[in-house]
Amino acid sequence: EVQLVESGGGLVQPGGSLxxxxxxxxxILSNYPMNWVRQAPGKGLEWISYITPxxxxxxxxxxxxxxxxxxxxxxxxSLYLQMNSLxxxxxxxxxxxxxxxxxxxxxxxxxxxLVAVSS
Amino acid sequence: xxxxxxxxxxxxxxxxxVTISCSGSSSNIGSxxxxxxxxxxxxxxKLLIYSNNQRPSGVPDRFSGSKSGxxxxxxxxxxxxxxxxxxxCAAWDDRLNAWLFGGGTKLTVL
Numbered sequence: 001e002v003q004l005v006e007s008g009g010g011l012v013q014p015g016g017s018l019x020x021x022x023x024x025x026x027x028i029l030s031n032y033p034m035n036w037v038r039q040a041p042g043k044g045l046e047w048i049s050y051i052t053p054x055x056x057x058x059x060x061x062x063x064x065x066x067x068x069x070x071x072x073x074x075x076x077x078s079l080y081l082q083m084n085s086l087x088x089x090x091x092x093x094x095x096x097x098x099x100x101x102x103x104x105x106x107x108x109x110x111x112x113x114l115v116a117v118s119s
Numbered sequence: 120x121x122x123x124x125x126x127x128x129x130x131x132x133x134x135x136x137v138t139i140s141c142s143g144s145s146s147n148i149g150s151x152x153x154x155x156x157x158x159x160x161x162x163x164x165k166l167l168i169y170s171n172n173q174r175p176s177g178v179p180d181r182f183s184g185s186k187s188g189x190x191x192x193x194x195x196x197x198x199x200x201x202x203x204x205x206x207x208c209a210a211w212d213d214r215l216n217a218w219l220f221g222g223g224t225k226l227t228v229l
Contacts, residue, residue: 109163
């Protein structure tokens with residue numbers, strides 16, 4: 001059974017940093033592209049970042065470019081999101097999502113971890 | 120503001136057929152496949168339709184997707200109370216090099 005479990009969320013002050021992790025199980029992480037998607041309270045979904053299986057291609061949304069860094073450790077079956085220079089508007093539930101091998105759709109999502117940016 | 124445009128709400132009575140539209144442009148829907156996700160209240164999104172009109176295993180055939188030009192649609196027939204959820208379209212944008220989501224449509228079963 002495919003499982004994605006996010007962790008690392010919490011309350012942080014504006015300008016602070018946080019590192020999210022996504023533990024993958026039930027499949028071989030090294031075979032699949034992965035994404036981070038967030039959802040602000042009461043709002044819609046916003047794609048944040050995408051990484052290919054070998055980390056050779058990485059894309060970011062303009063809203064986080066230069067502040068967030070996606071990475072993965074296939075040997076540890078883990079996906080990461082390093083978030084720096086956090087802003088109040090980064091407050092959201094952050095989901096990791098597994099793509100199918102083509103990278104054209106996300107077939108499994110984690111339950112999310114809440115990041116709250118507030119002073 | 121989402122680049123993919125969806126109506127904020129839709130509604131229907133049990134048994135009815137409803138459609139939800141998703142409008143984009145030549146750099147996203149016009150060039151690439153469209154996926155649809157369902158988000159039930161207080162849960163993570165779930166893949167509902169991929170590659171414009173394909174259903175993952177386990178998704179009832181009451182759900183169908185289509186695409187024409189720079190627009191796509193999700194149709195739900197035989198509406199059930201369990202279908203109350205938020206529905207999102209998504210497409211890759213070649214100009215932005217980014218995945219785009221529609222703003223979401225809240226479906227209410229009356």
